[in-house]
Amino acid sequence: MADTRMIKVLITGGLDSSLLMGMLSNCDLKIEAAPDMTVSAEKLAHFNYDAVVASNLSQGDASALSTLLKRHGEPSLVLVGKGPTPDYAATIRLDEGVTVHDLVTACRFPVHDIDDGRFQGPFDRRGLVGGSEALRRVLVIAEKVAATDSTVLITGESGTGKELIARAIHRNSHRCNAPLVVINCGAIPRELLESELFGHEKGAFTGAHRARPGRFELADGGTIFLDEIGDMSPDLQVKLLRAIQEKCFERVGATHSTHVDIRIISATNKDLTLAVAQNQFREDLYYRLNVIPIIMPPLRERRSDISLLADHFTDKLARRTGMDEKRFSQEAMAIMTAYDWPGNVRELENLVERFSVLVDGSVVEAEDLPPHFLAADSQDDDLPSLYLDVRHGVNFHESMEQHQKKLILQALNEANWVKAKAAELLNMKRTTLVEKIKKMKLEDGSVTTTV
Ligand SMILES: Nc1ncnc2c1ncn2[C@@H]1O[C@H](COP(=O)(O)OP(=O)(O)OP(=O)(O)O)[C@@H](O)[C@H]1O
Ligand SMILES: [Mg+2]
Structure with a gap:
């Protein structure tokens, strides 16, 4: 039986991985994609996957993949579409016209007997990413x-x-x-x-x-x-x-x-x-x-799609340009998820392209975001000020700390940095607040650069 923790799946191979990602994005799986065998090798070496979904593999990739899987924890291998079957015991082959049900079943159960009864052909949502x-x-x-x-x-x-x-x-x-x-x-x-x-x-x-x-x-x-x-x-x-x-x-x-x-x-x-x-x-x-x-709902009404779309566009861009795929720091993604995106998906797509050109490292940090993103995030509004997509895993303590930091900064700004007044606003002892300010190294004016 499937266990209750999140099943981790790596998608790789020649077919448009966003199609498979799209199909699986609404399921209770943790999904990552690797555009080629080099990235697959890197990911498999660093993370434990329960299943690898591969599509349209070449002969060379098929044997490279089976060697990699044997070396790294032997996850089950789910094959989709045409191509050779690798010499690998835990292989499950699905027909073309695979359904979400087939995929989920195959990813969750590392066994070989897949239900043969065909389901109604799936809605082909090619390129339409999102699980909200x-x-x-x-x-x-x-x-x-x-x-x-x-x-x-x-x-x-x-x-x-x-x-x-x-x-x-x-x-x-x-x-x-x-x-x-x-x-x-x-x-x-x-x-x-x-x-x-x-x-x-x-x-x-x-x-x-x-x-x-x-x-x-x-x-x-x-x-x-x-x-x-x-x-x-x-x-x-x-x-x-x-x-x-x-x-x-x-x-x-x-x-x-x-x-x-x-x-x-x-x-x-x-x-x-x-x-x-x-x-x-x-x-x-x-x-x-x-x-x-x-x-069509605006992005601000489907915030959980933002990280999926950002990953999709970075992946797409990396493949198109051959450049390394950028990742987003947790803080940057939290701010992006809280932002209202007046230009919706197109604005997000353009921003990802801008990052790929302008950000030097492999990680996009909060300070790489345009200033109005940071300003929007520091505004005092009714929305949850720090929205995180837990499906991709979050660092609980770090997130709580950021949340606390934001609240404290808001109170301090409201109180013109009069600590006694800010403590009152937060229903907190002044000494506790002073301690936290020291620990978090907060200074007057840091509101614009801190979440
Ligand atoms: N769910 C999605 N998954 C992946 N890409 C998307 C998604 N939604 C929109 N896009 C991308 O965002 C861009 C804008 O999408 P599209 O042109 O379909 O929007 P639109 O609503 O027709 O915009 P407009 O009103 O400006 O004509 C396109 O590049 C499209 O591929
Ligand atoms: Mg249009």
Whole structure:
């Protein structure tokens, strides 16, 4: 039987490790990824893993891995996808189309008899990282809607992953072998958007030297993703409404209608109900588009995803650039997790890239963070001031000390460094406070550099 401590799993091999990480991120496992055998060797030498999940190994990697595993505690080896089977006793091979259930079962039980009954194919959430409850709720809807042809409206703040989820819905639908055609309604000048969407006939306007199909036709059999739909002009909204209602439209300058078989997914970071109330967006179109609403939660509502995403982006960047993967100190990660991320996942991704270029060592420290992160963390607000993701393990005593330090600094600042008053605010004896200030080496003004 599985024991109750956290099962530690290393993911390695040729397949996109973020896919496997994504699949396992919601499970009760401690997961790490190694992009190649060199990093795997290092990790296996330093940490005890219960299972190693390897995908698409080359012959060379397969034998290197079996030697490594024999040397380092003999964890079970779970193979996914194609590739040779290493000469290693504790090997479990899973078919392609592996499910989360298969993986978890294999990782937890170092035995060979995996349940042969196939589960429903998993929702392929490729590249969509996160294990929070809020994201899980979105994925549940996405999985259900992927199996249908229903129209979907994805809303959410900028950078929350609206396009990523639209792509996942298409990829998991029966339309996956036909195109997903993306059009950014906000980026194309309004006079060109109609012909971009619906195409045009030869001579329809100056410069239309030949007939051209629009994105609706190009998406035939597949999905059209109307991004930034809130920016569409009112006259085009009418034409779009008709195309959706009647499943046909006219190319600009055409005298006949064209029929297509498409699913429509649209997205916006605007509040469309407000736009409707202000007569900027047609109510009838809004209801046509909003059959299945998906609301992408901002990062501040799924703080437990922040460390997973940061690891994912450092891993991705290290692979792309060949540079060493950066790690985050516990203090830096605590501040990042408490930060509100107005730019959401995109802001986090950009920050990770900035670290990879600007931070010299292998560890990103709290002082490497932009100043506004530190300022935000030292603000006195109602939120828990030190949020830690315990799933990755925390140093309890260190965290408590940081927490105490923060409280004391807040009280001291509030009391203008009059210790008796600060002690009163903290319901603490003055002598105890003085002792702590000495022990923590706190000085007036250190609030900006300390958690
Ligand atoms: N859950 C996630 N896992 C991994 N990467 C993500 C996730 N969510 C978003 N990203 C990445 O963040 C960036 C922004 O995502 P995306 O373009 O899908 O967001 P958006 O909501 O469409 O943004 P905008 O409103 O600005 O168009 C992309 O690089 C995307 O790959
Ligand atoms: Mg987008």
